[in-house]
Amino acid sequence: MLEPVLVGAQHPQLTSDMLIFLGPIVLGFIVPSTSWRWTQYVSLMVMFAAFLFGAGMPETYPRQIVRTRAKRAGQAHNLSRAESGVTLGEMARVTIIDPVIMIVSEPIVIMSALLLGANFGFLFQWFITVPVALGSTYGFTVQSVGLAFTSALAGTALALFTSVVLDMVFRPRGTNEQPCMLPNVEYRLYPAMIGAPLMMAALFWVGNTATPTVHYIVPIIGTAVYVFGSMSVLIGIVAYVFDAYPPKGTLSALTAMACFRIALAGIIPLVVIQSFMRATPMWALGAFGFVVLALSPLPFIMFFLGQGMRQKSKYNAGLMAEMEQTQSPGMETHLASQQM
Numbered sequence: 654m655l656e657p658v659l660v661g662a663q664h665p666q667l668t669s670d671m672l673i674f675l676g677p678i679v680l681g682f683i684v685p686s687t688s689w690r691w692t693q694y695v696s697l698m699v700m701f702a703a704f705l706f707g708a709g710m711p712e713t714y715p716r717q718i719v720r721t722r723a724k725r726a727g728q729a730h731n732l733s734r735a736e737s738g739v740t741l742g743e744m745a746r747v748t749i750i751d752p753v754i755m756i757v758s759e760p761i762v763i764m765s766a767l768l769l770g771a772n773f774g775f776l777f778q779w780f781i782t783v784p785v786a787l788g789s790t791y792g793f794t795v796q797s798v799g800l801a802f803t804s805a806l807a808g809t810a811l812a813l814f815t816s817v818v819l820d821m822v823f824r825p826r827g828t829n830e831q832p833c834m835l836p837n838v839e840y841r842l843y844p845a846m847i848g849a850p851l852m853m854a855a856l857f858w859v860g861n862t863a864t865p866t867v868h869y870i871v872p873i874i875g876t877a878v879y880v881f882g883s884m885s886v887l888i889g890i891v892a893y894v895f896d897a898y899p900p901k902g903t904l905s906a907l908t909a910m911a912c913f914r915i916a917l918a919g920i921i922p923l924v925v926i927q928s929f930m931r932a933t934p935m936w937a938l939g940a941f942g943f944v945v946l947a948l949s950p951l952p953f954i955m956f957f958l959g960q961g962m963r964q965k966s967k968y969n970a971g972l973m974a975e976m977e978q979t980q981s982p983g984m985e986t987h988l989a990s991q992q993m
Contacts, residue, residue, distance in 0.1 A: 675806070677780070679798020722978040736900040747901060751907035761897055762906045762964050764951040765890050766913040771948055772886050774917035775852070775941055780852065781922055782938065783876060786863040793869070804873050808880030815881075816844045816888045835969065838896035839959045842887060848885025853945040855879030860938030890953065898960070902968035963966075 671778040676973050683691050699739040712718055723730035787793040787801060858875040894906050
């Protein structure tokens with residue numbers, strides 16, 4: 654089992670993204686009447702409120718509950734070793750060495766990292782390009798730009814709802830009937846398969862409609878579509894990687910993907926403003942649109958070929974051996990004799 658920092662990582666990420674979209678709405682009214690320092694003051698207030706909320710909550714992580722109870726009773730907890738490692742060498746293997754290996758050798762991790770890297774980086778540029786486009790084209794004030802981000806909240810909520818519905822509809826019923834085959838978890842990719850093409854369409858949409866001859870509501874709706882696609886890709890890819898590998902492999906894969914996307918998120922904003930100043934929104938956003946166009950087939954490739962890729966991965970070798978043992982004729986006879 655993974656350590657608590659990674660358990661349920663998908664949901665905190667989605668929550669943080671929703672709070673990011675609230676920032677322009679709230680601060681758009683606070684900063685103009687105060688100063689830029691209030692961007693930090695408000696952040697500190699939110700962090701302090703979150704700390705107070707979490708400080709009084711009981712422990713919910715099963716491993717820590719067992720450890721605490723065993724310590725109070727003066728007994729050994731008899732828990733299995735943490736998948737993230739116990740010694741410094743084991744932790745370095747899982748969090749440094751394996752992520753570097755996976756980012757260059759595992760097709761699923763490579764494709765997922767490219768998708769999430771572009772997703773995260775382009776999401777950051779959206780916070781730069783949308784105010785520039787609305788301000789320069791329609792004369793929006795800071796407050797008006799902040800209110801325009803309500804469409805991003807709508808896109809996030811719709812992505813969450815859609816992903817839940819897709820999971821309920823396409824989640825396999827029953828057990829895996831194919832012998833010596835990893836379970837089918839590719840259904841997790843349905844949100845990403847919908848979201849990636851919508852991201853591409855929204856980039857061209859906003860780039861071509863953010864002009865004085867088109868009503869401002871059109872690019873604002875395009876923002877909602879973009880955020881819907883972006884959040885759908887995030888939900889689908891992270892959920893898929895969680896299921897694609899055993900816990901230790903998942904930890905390494907998520908570490909590799911996180912480092913890659915943070916690196917891109919730091920590089921892309923460095924060129925966004927220059928791109929908008931030297932070119933029109935159509936060409937600036939169109940360039941990003943062509944990048945997403947090239948990446949859009951990746952969820953479909955993983956959907957159709959992902960199970961075979963997982964079968965061949967050395968990080969699933971232990972799981973495959975366990976399945977072969979439990980599905981062998983001798984094991985089936987042994988289990989049948991125990992049930993009689």
